[in-house]
Every structure is written in C-alpha cells, then in structure tokens.
Amino acid sequence: MTTDAIKITGLRKTYGVSGRQPPKVALNGIDLTVPAGAVFGLLGPNGAGKSTLINILAGLVNKTAGKVTIWGFDQDVNPRQSRAAIGVMPQELNLDPFFTPRGALDVQAGLYGVPRAQRRTDEILAMIGLSDKAEAYARTLSGGMRRRLLLGKALVHHPHILVLDEPTAGVDIELRQMLWHNVRRLNRDRGMTIILTTHYLEEAEEMCDEIAILSQGAVIARDSTANLLGQIDTRTMVITPESPPTTLPAATGIEVANRSDGSLAFTYHARRTNGEEVLELVRRSGIRIRDVRTEQADLQDVFLNLTRAGAA
Numbered sequence: 001m002t003t004d005a006i007k008i009t010g011l012r013k014t015y016g017v018s019g020r021q022p023p024k025v026a027l028n029g030i031d032l033t034v035p036a037g038a039v040f041g042l043l044g045p046n047g048a049g050k051s052t053l054i055n056i057l058a059g060l061v062n063k064t065a066g067k068v069t070i071w072g073f074d075q076d077v078n079p080r081q082s083r084a085a086i087g088v089m090p091q092e093l094n095l096d097p098f099f100t101p102r103g104a105l106d107v108q109a110g111l112y113g114v115p116r117a118q119r120r121t122d123e124i125l126a127m128i129g130l131s132d133k134a135e136a137y138a139r140t141l142s143g144g145m146r147r148r149l150l151l152g153k154a155l156v157h158h159p160h161i162l163v164l165d166e167p168t169a170g171v172d173i174e175l176r177q178m179l180w181h182n183v184r185r186l187n188r189d190r191g192m193t194i195i196l197t198t199h200y201l202e203e204a205e206e207m208c209d210e211i212a213i214l215s216q217g218a219v220i221a222r223d224s225t226a227n228l229l230g231q232i233d234t235r236t237m238v239i240t241p242e243s244p245p246t247t248l249p250a251a252t253g254i255e256v257a258n259r260s261d262g263s264l265a266f267t268y269h270a271r272r273t274n275g276e277e278v279l280e281l282v283r284r285s286g287i288r289i290r291d292v293r294t295e296q297a298d299l300q301d302v303f304l305n306l307t308r309a310g311a312a
C-alpha cells in the first residue's frame with residue numbers, strides 16, 4: 001500500500017504535427033498527487049487536457065516530458081507494474097463489434113496476463129448488469145450496455161486505481177445511478193482509488209473527496225470538494241418588485257443590487273444562507289414580489305472565475 005495512488009510531476013504533452021495541423025500543447029506542466037483510497041474528480045472545460053492526462057496514465061498516449069508514478073511504480077522504469085495498477089474506462093466507445101461481453105472480458109484479462117483461475121468474468125458481468133447479454137455480440141448492445149462493458153473491461157485485472165473518463169456524459173439517469181453505485185462500492189468495499197472526469201458539478205460534489213480543475217493544460221485549482229465548492233456556491237435570487245422600494249434592504253451575508261430592468265438581485269452563499277432567509281428579508285422590507293427567479297454559478301462561470309483569478 002502506498003500513500004499516493006498517483007504522483008505526477010512536470011507532465012507535458014505536445015501533440016505532434018500531423019498533416020497540416022500545427023503542434024498542440026495539451027498539457028503544460030502538470031503537478032498532481034492523488035491520495036490512495038480517494039474518489040478524485042478531474043474537472044475542466046472541453047479541450048482542457050483531461051483525456052490526454054488520463055490516456056497518459058493508461059499508457060495509451062506517450063508523454064512529452066515529466067514523471068508519472070502509479071502505485072509507487074515509475075511509468076518509465078516499471079511500465080508493466082504501473083499499467084497493472086490501473087484500469088481505465090475511456091471516454092470513447094472503442095469496442096470490437098464482433099466480441100461478446102464475455103469474450104471481450106476474457107481477451108482483456110488475457111492482455112493483462114490474468115490466469116484463468118483468477119478471472120472473475122461472471123462476477124464482473126453480474127456487477128455491470130450484463131449477465132443475460134454475456135453471449136450477445138457487442139454490435140447488438142445498446143450504448144448504455146457498451147459503456148457498462150467498458151467499465152467491466154477496466155476491472156478485469158483487479159486494479160488498485162480505477163479511472164473513468166466522462167462516464168456519465170450523455171447517459172440516462174438509470175445508467176448514471178448504476179455507475180455511481182458501483183463506483184461507491186468499489187471505493188468503500190475494496191478500497192479502490194477512483195479518478196473520474198465529469199462536467200457535472202453536482203456529480204463531482206456528490207462523489208468526490210477532492211477535486212482538481214484543469215484549464216488549458218494546467219491545474220488551476222486543487223482542493224477538497226468542500227473547500228472548492230464553498231468558494232463557488234454563490235446564488236443570486238432575482239426579485240421583480242410590484243413597485244420600486246425606497247431603500248434597498250440590507251442583511252449580513254446577502255449582497256443586494258439594483259438591476260437596470262428594475263429587479264433586485266440578492267447574492268448569497270448557499271452554504272451559509274438559504275433562500276428562505278432572502279425571502280424573509282424581502283418580506284420584512286415590505287417589498288411585494290411580482291416575480292422571482294434564481295441564478296447560480298455553473299461550472300463554466302467557475303472556470304472563468306478561476307482562470308481570471310489565476311491571470312490577475
């Protein structure tokens with residue numbers, strides 16, 4: 001058991017010139033440590049470099065510079081051991097259409113040198129809910145089933161670390177819940193370290209102990225989920241009054257501003273103040289509400305704020 005599941009220092013990736021494409025810097029000097037046993041979230045807008053980072057961990061993309069240590073094994077010194085420590089569910093659906101789920105899991109286990117006696121194919125099929133599809137060709141499986149099969153493939157060699165690249169992008173609620181249920185179980189019951197990328201802030205909040213935010217190939221924030229979300233939990237309640245108030249209401253923890261359309265914007269931290277307190281303030285001020293709506297920072301705002309803060 002190591003204390004760091006992953007340790008990355010000075011990681012750079014420049015995709016080479018291909019055809020008329022100029023070289024592209026995808027990772028611009030990443031330092032990142034993921035503690036063993038964590039559920040770790042990697043967040044960032046499209047093109048930030050999340051998949052590049054994950055594919056380097058998986059050994060699918062060659063890094064340009066830097067050092068990657070997986071479960072204590074330097075990727076360049078002990079490629080076999082470092083690969084064996086990690087299982088990756090990729091973002092792309094890359095399944096051979098002529099394999100059945102059982103066949104695909106067997107081939108994967110073979111690739112990782114798992115002896116037949118140690119294969120838990122049936123257990124994995126049950127876990128991903130594909131027992132009754134074990135002998136069906138992959139091309140006949142639905143998109144959701146294929147994703148589940150990718151999860152199964154990532155697990156055949158019993159890795160210490162499971163990496164999921166946008167596992168819930170575009171999937172239905174049922175599959176999302178099934179995935180998270182499995183991920184939680186693997187983390188809690190087997191102590192598996194989980195690294196996942198997601199676009200959904202709520203998902204990161206619900207699942208992850210720690211989060212790193214990637215933007216343009218650099219880590220722009222890295223903290224516990226509670227700390228990070230604490231910084232970005234501003235909500236704004238916008239109230240259109242029946243008639244303009246003579247004085248602006250005031251209360252600690254609630255920032256009040258007049259908007260040009262005559263509405264009043266109440267900005268507060270959702271963790272410290274709840275919407276009811278804002279409404280209470282409005283009522284106390286004698287303001288009659290014609291209309292009310294709320295605005296909240298989405299991940300895009302968060303990225304923008306952090307990027308600006310970093311640039312300042």
Ligand SMILES: Nc1ncnc2c1ncn2[C@@H]1O[C@H](COP(=O)(O)OP(=O)(O)O)[C@@H](O)[C@H]1O
Binds near residue numbers: 025044048050
């Ligand atoms: N094979 C590739 N060849 C050239 N550029 C690539 C390749 N893969 C990704 N990129 C570029 O690298 C950057 C990071 O991409 P990616 O790692 O897929 O980001 P993310 O997963 O965060 O959306 C993007 O600008 C993307 O266009």
Ligand SMILES: [Mg+2]
Binds near residue numbers: 050052165
């Ligand atoms: Mg990606």
